[in-house]
Amino acid sequence: MRWKWTPLVIVLGIVALSGEAQFLTGEWTADIAILPALDLNSTSFVLGYTFSSWTVVSTSDFTPDGWVWQEFNLEGALGQIEIEGNLLFGPLVSDFLYSQVIWGMDLDMAELELYAALLGDSVGGYVLGGPTGGTAVKLSASLGGGVEAVCVIGFGASLPEDGFTIHHISGLEKTYATDPRPGSCCFTVAELSLFGLTFCCSTLDFKIVFSKEGLDYAMFSFANITLASLPITFDLSAKFGVNYKGVSLTSKFDFGAVCFDIYGDLEHTGGTSVNGVIIGAFGIGCEIGPCVSFYAGTEFSSSFAPEEWGLEGDEFEYFKLSICGPGCCGSEYTMDLTVYFDNTGGIFGLSRFTTEVSLPVTISFTVSFSLSYWISTGDSSLDIGWTFKF
């Protein structure tokens, strides 16, 4: 229970320091549940300190589980070498979780970066676990005509396209550039990529990957292949391994500047034959006036609706009105009113409505409210949050 006093101590520290030192910057965000029960959802403290060409930032995150993350970030330059460092601790297990250092240098025709990272043994989820670390060298160069070449050589580490994410069971996560697995001082992977090549009527990205055992795979990715005047485009990628080949075809509907979107897919029966087109969801969005927007969407088949619609359970349709206007100190207030529909027999088919408001109170203080009401069960939730910057 001792951790519950920590946010208060940090806030008092921030207030005390901010009065004395102008080189400190900070931000305090909080999200508190009022209904159905009073509880802390999450709170975060960010404290930055700038000296010379260096910036040190401390970020502390809390949830009802306790003090989840303590992160320190360092950014600056030593001559022509730019340096970024990250250090992550898990106070819940009182242990080091992750560290990363990136050294970068701008050469005349290219950019050279070195990545080094360590993963602590309190982070689980990978085979056999244990502390592990590695380094990677990245050389990027622009070849002209929009073509970029990137070469990565890993010594126990790699640089995943989507980054390397450490999760906490509360749902919070931190993402960094370097994946220090499998961990080693020796060569583990080499990648050469070419982006933005022009090939026939599409753009082509090429990637070839070698591991310690030799060639791992080569991949060709074609983007935005169009078919005559049809409002459909395809992304095609072909991956060639040592003893396999994989082809992936992704289709997208593109109606240009019109205000509706269709979410669908091609209907396959296996192999390369296409039997038809599945229309899975339909959405519309338009500006009614300055700072007034209307959105609506209907899902015909599950799993087609985009996440931003916010559908839950058996809900298949939503209508949303977004309003904004001038608030305090040159900022804008925003308000979203949304109703959802399902087939459980609520009045007019309504299942839930939500209201989200963000209101700037002063130049450095913004309050937010989030209210949800489930019609079928009568349950409601109310969250209040704020952001305080200095």
Add this chain to the structure above:
Amino acid sequence: MKKRAGCRRGSAGALVLLLGLSLAGCFKPPAPVVQATLIFSDFVGPVGDRGEVKVSVASMPGGGLAGLVVGAWDGTQFLGLQYDPTQFEITGVEGLNGFQILATFIDNASGEVRFVAVNPAGGLVEGDVAKIVGNRLGGVNFDFQVAKANLQLVDANGALIPDTDYIVSTGKAPPYYVEGGN
């Protein structure tokens, strides 16, 4: 210009030196898996949501693993992989890499799962055999447990792999975790 080029060379040298220092023993690489191992990974997933435990093998002999029984008869009882039922609720077991799940027994009251996985196409030396999926009920860390006597491993030749020829590694349910990869 000469001074600038010299400065750049110096910076590049410093960069290479930093890399050298990084490679020269700052890191403690994990020991490579050289012994045949059956691995039950850590349970990964957020509280109140779906999560999974991967069952995988490394350095399997005899052309690789082609059959796996978790919860075999040990002379006195059938007992599979055990877990804390207050923290984890299993909903199913799915085969991976060509493995098919022939039978499953799940007891979320006592916290036990048994299953039989086979790959009719051949053996797997390295890789994932199956994943045990379910819901994370709480945030308390716990150990998965399974006795070697309750496991049966069959290689690609149809021969039983003696329990002296492999080791078993079982995971936990850590509060911090990563997904995917090795």
